[in-house]
Structure formats: C-alpha cells, structure tokens
Amino acid sequence: MPRYTLSFLLLIIISAVSAQSYDQVMRARFHPGAPGAVALVAKNGKIIFQKAYGVANMELGVNIKPDSRFRIGSLTKQFTACAILKLAEEGKLSLDDRLTKYFKDFPAAYDSITILHLLTHTSGISLSRGYWNAELRKKDFTPRELVDVFRNDTLDFKPGTRFIYNNNNYVLLGYLIEQISGQSYARYMDSVFFKPLGMHHTSIETAAAIIPNKVAGYRYGIYDKFENAPYLSMTQPYAAGSIVSTAGDLFTWITALMQYKVISAASLEKAVSSHRLADGSLTNYGFGWATGSIRGNKSIRHDGLINGFSAFMTWLPKQAVCVIVLTNCEYYNPEDAGTRLAAIALGKPYPEIPLKMQPESLQSYQAVYESGSYGKRIVQLLDSTLYIYSKGGSKEQLFPYAKDKFFLRNSLETFSFIHDPSGKIIALQAEGPEKTIEYSRSPEVVPAVKTIRLSAAELDRYLGWYQFSPDFSLQIFREGNQLYGKGEGPRQIKQLILPLGNNRFAAKFLDAELWFKEDEKGKITGVTKVQNGESMAVKR
Structure with missing residues (x-):
C-alpha cells in the first residue's frame, strides 16, 4: 500500500476516534428528552466537530439543531469590549478617559473612574445589591434608567485596587457606546459587527422580535424537575448579556477576531491579557475575556449565565483551537464540557479512567x-x-x-x-x-478513618427527627443497610453517614460528624453535630 494512502487512512481513523471522544463527553452530560446543548470544536480555522443534543422545546418535543439560537449571556461582554476598542482605534475615545468627560451629571466619584476600569471590572461602582426582585426583572428599562439604578450609589472600593465582576460596568459601557456613536447599542452591533462579518443568526434579543430557531430556556425546579425559566426583560442585561446567537456565528466571530478583522492585533492583545491592579497583582481578566489554562496551555475564555441558558467559549491562540458550548438550561455547566472538549483537541484529554491502587x-x-x-x-x-x-x-x-x-x-x-x-x-x-x-x-497529623458494620436493627435505633432550630430539622432514615441524614425542605441533599462506633457517625461526602447520645437504657435521646470546629447538641 502506498505510504500516502496509509497516512490518509490513519488520519481518517484518528479523526473518527476524536469525534467519538467529543461525542462521549457531550452524551455523558446532555441527555435525550431534556434541555440540551450545541457543541462546536474547531482547529486551525476549520470545524472538526459540531453536534446538537437534547430538546429545544420540552412542550412541543422539538429537538435542538446545530443552528439553533441561544441566549449567550455574558459572552456578550466581549462584543461590548471590542466596540469600545474600535471606537478607541477611531480616535473617538481613550481608555484612560474619565467617565465625567462623557457624563457631566454623574457624581464627583466618577471622576476617578476611567473606561479602562469599566472594561476590567475594577471600577468599584455599585453592584446594585438588594435592588432587583422577581417582579422588577419583568420591567423594561431604557439604558439611562439602568444606569440610574446604581449611578448615585457609593463606590464599593477605590477604582483600580480590586477586581469585582460586575454587570453594571458593561451596562455603563453600552450606554457610553450609544453616547459616542449616536446609535442604539443594538443598531451599532448590527451595523458594525453582525452584518459585516456575516453573522446572520446573531442579534440583540427583544420581547417583540420573532427569532427563528431560538430555543426555550429552562432551569431546575423543586425536586430537580425541569421548569420554564422565569421571565426576564432583555432590556436589563443590555450590553452585559443580551445577545442571541448560534455556535456557528460565534465561531465566525472568533475567526474574524483572530484574523484582526474586528480590532487590531494590538487592541486584541490588550483585550485577552490579564489586567494588573494598582498593587501589581493579576486579575486573570482582560476586556470581556478571562484568562486561564487548559492542560498547561494558555486559554482565553468566558462563560455566560442568564435566565434559562448557560454558555461557554474558549480559544487557545497558540494551538488555534476554539470550543463553543451553548445550553438551554441555566443550571448546566458548559464550562466543564467545553474545557474537556478543548483538551481532547489538544491531544491532552482529562483523565477519566482511574488506576487501581492498594x-x-x-x-x-x-x-x-x-x-x-x-x-x-x-x-x-x-x-x-x-x-x-x-x-x-x-x-x-x-x-x-x-x-x-x-x-x-x-x-x-x-x-x-x-x-x-x-x-x-x-x-x-x-x-x-x-x-x-x-x-x-504541614506537620498536622490526619488519622485514617475506619468504619464498622451495623445491622439494620442496630441502625434503626438512630432513626427519627432532630430539631436544630425552629426552622431546621434533620431526619435520620435508613435505605437498605445504609443510614442517611437529610434536612427538611425540597432542596436539601441527603448525606450518607457511616458508623464509626460508640454512637459516632461520619458523613461520607461532607466533613461533618454526628455523635448520638443515649440514656441509661440505651435509647437514643439526642445528637451532636460536629462540623468546622463547632458543635451543636439537640434532642430527638
């Protein structure tokens, strides 16, 4: 067989094995009949894996497709940051400009905040704690009304001294884009980025707009059953999280970025480099992008979380690897799946099969x-x-x-x-x-823990309710030959507890112990919970 034919067959086999590995990662996390995801893996500018999983609409039983549209949440921030950098390249602003240059009616404290502080989440502006509630989340806001929510609040810290991730930074950047460009945020994004780059399935979501192929969003309700995500007026995430897109369009965006079709190489380098605080420490965040590593290789990354949806995107510039995972459930973890996909593309998959050790x-x-x-x-x-x-x-x-x-x-x-x-x-x-x-x-000694076996009858001595406060009771119950503890309420997690002897039990998956008390007749009358150096004794 000619050498080139053998090489070609080997390449086909390797590609098939990789595709199977990507699929295994996704299938382990996204299941038929449940909200799902779209995954895209690209290398050297070419898509090498793209597949859809799960259900787009649980009521209609419609499956997700590779070109389905999702809310991308905070992946929006990179678009906002690039808009600011583009305006800077055009000489319409400087990253060192103070905000009071553009917003004359802002409090004096904003004279110490620069555009750079907003981009890097180091401004110190208020997080609007305590303002939002479920009903208010349904209300439409103008950009100015969003800004007025936090504008007069006291700064949380001196600008440039701390990193606190804060959507309000990017809300204010969106408002700045509108003031400088003379266009709405949505129109600017569409005319400067989406249309010129051929991102035909990407837009700013509004309540009135009909968006073809947009999937419904879900979350876990009580007892971990899926339910519709609560309504959110998409005027509120604004420049911090209002974009709807597809995995394919986001790959188009990343490709354009890496080819410097969006902003210059110098601007992109600033955006994807970790910012330094005033004390010289790194924040692991640039402009709308976080920095990190995957299996020892530098990665540029961001996640997105918004009502009904979660998203993750990463790219490794040196290896030219890009991974995008979009999901329609806000409680999913696309970062875990996406990072594992990237590791496979690097040829350094995360370990999943353990060795045996005595x-x-x-x-x-x-x-x-x-x-x-x-x-x-x-x-x-x-x-x-x-x-x-x-x-x-x-x-x-x-x-x-x-x-x-x-x-x-x-x-x-x-x-x-x-x-x-x-x-x-x-x-x-x-x-x-x-x-x-x-x-x-450290020299501190950690003793090994040995458990003992108790019969079902012996375990039944401990069954019952133990009240720790008027609002919290702990139930001890048996399933088969194992004892469990579970707090009262639908979101409490049952904990397997293992007998150590002398009425002592240890939680298998939590650093906590239960010491049961018995009376002179051997009847269990109470319990002491020992956790984090503290103990609390209660009656049965």
Missing part, C-alpha cells in the same frame, strides 16, 4: 496541605478510599491516573503530589482552568 499505597498522601492565600486542603483515607476536602466542606474522592497524580469526578481540577530528593511528599499541586496552586505539607 490502600496501603495511598496512606503516604494523607496529610494537611497549606497555602497562605488559599487555605488548607485535607487529604484523608476513609477505609480504602482517598478523599480531599476543605475543613467543614464537601469531600471529593481522589482517583489515581498516574504515579502521584489524581483527578476528581465531575471536576476539571487535577492533583499532583511533589516529593523532595529523599522521596518524602512535601507538597500538593492543584491544577485548574484558572490557576495552579501549590500547597505545602
């Missing part, structure tokens, strides 16, 4: 690991399984995938244990999409 081999990892900025992570052996957690928090099982390397289910965080020259473990390195953190091993 419990005695896991004991050496058990310790408290500390970071001055990020607190403590505790690694502990529970019977024959290794867990990691923060004090008082949820426990996650560590799965080994290589020597000294572990991963978590349903997480993008991976862990590596670091040895000194003598072979002693001295640190734990946690690598995530946003940052890599190193924790030093």
